[in-house]
Amino acid sequence: MGIWDGLKIAFEGISAANKELVEGIKEIITETKRDIISDWKREVPDVGNTIEKVDRTITTLKNVMEQIPDTSSGPFNPNIKLRKILKEANKASNITSKNSIKRAQHLKVSRIGYSHHALSINEYEVIHYQDGEVKIETIESFAKGAAIHVVDTPRLYKKDEVLARAHSKLGEKEYSLIFNNCEHFVRWSLNGD
Numbered sequence: 001m002g003i004w005d006g007l008k009i010a011f012e013g014i015s016a017a018n019k020e021l022v023e024g025i026k027e028i029i030t031e032t033k034r035d036i037i038s039d040w041k042r043e044v045p046d047v048g049n050t051i052e053k054v055d056r057t058i059t060t061l062k063n064v065m066e067q068i069p070d071t072s073s074g075p076f077n078p079n080i081k082l083r084k085i086l087k088e089a090n091k092a093s094n095i096t097s098k099n100s101i102k103r104a105q106h107l108k109v110s111r112i113g114y115s116h117h118a119l120s121i122n123e124y125e126v127i128h129y130q131d132g133e134v135k136i137e138t139i140e141s142f143a144k145g146a147a148i149h150v151v152d153t154p155r156l157y158k159k160d161e162v163l164a165r166a167h168s169k170l171g172e173k174e175y176s177l178i179f180n181n182c183e184h185f186v187r188w189s190l191n192g193d
Contacts, residue, residue, distance in 0.1 A: 027154045030191075034156075038193050057178050059187075063115055101139065104159035106151040106186050109143050117151070117183040118142050119166050119190070127166045127189075129182040132175040134166075156191035165189045 037055060041048030101107070105120040118128030126142045127134065139148070155162060166189040174180055 023152070030154055031156075034191065034193070041193070053179050056180070056184050059183065060178055060181060063183060064113075067110065067113055067115060101148070101150070104155065104162040104190070106153040106190060107142070108149045108151050108183075109146040110149075111146070115183070116142070117181075117186045119162070119186045121163060127163075127170070129175050129185050132173055134169045134172045134185065136170070153187060153190050162189050165192075 033055070037048060037052050039048075040051050101120050101123045103120060103122055107118045107120055107126060108115050116128070118126035120126050120139075121136065124139055125136055126139060127136050128142060129135075130137060130142075142148075157165065166185075169185065169189075175182075
């Protein structure tokens with residue numbers, strides 16, 4: 001093995017370790033935020049509920065912003081093509097085949113102008129907010145021909161508990177774009193109070 005091969009392996013190892021570190025920090029921040037909100041809800045319910053609603057609003061806005069195309073660079077910028085290639089490669093690495101979907105996974109599909117989220121029951125079915133109601137549907141009905149992505153959302157409960165929590169909301173019709181949307185439902189099932 002040459003020196004360049006050794007350096008390449010070393011940098012790949014460092015890159016993987018950094019990625020793992022960043023994911024760990026994100027998970028700690030998410031858990032800490034959830035604990036703080038839970039404490040506020042317990043100690044000062046009005047304030048805690050307001051903080052939770054603001055947090056959900058921020059999550060929704062981030063979700064919407066992800067879907068807005070980047071127009072900061074003009075059509076003649078030489079980086080556009082490279083950025084597009086890298087973005088497509090990243091998308092391809094997140095696309096999940098139906099056979100690799102496991103129980104209690106956070107799934108996402110992109111629609112025009114927004115993303116839709118669901119919780120996998122198995123490789124054939126999901127539970128999600130659809131038409132303002134929590135329902136069980138097929139993976140195909142959820143995807144509607146779009147690529148399915150697995151979102152790496154921290155899971156606080158065992159898979160059976162996650163699915164039981166989700167099933168407890170079956171038939172619920174309390175959908176709110178800002179305060180109780182499909183993504184909020186999935187995240188609550190996985191790690192909510």
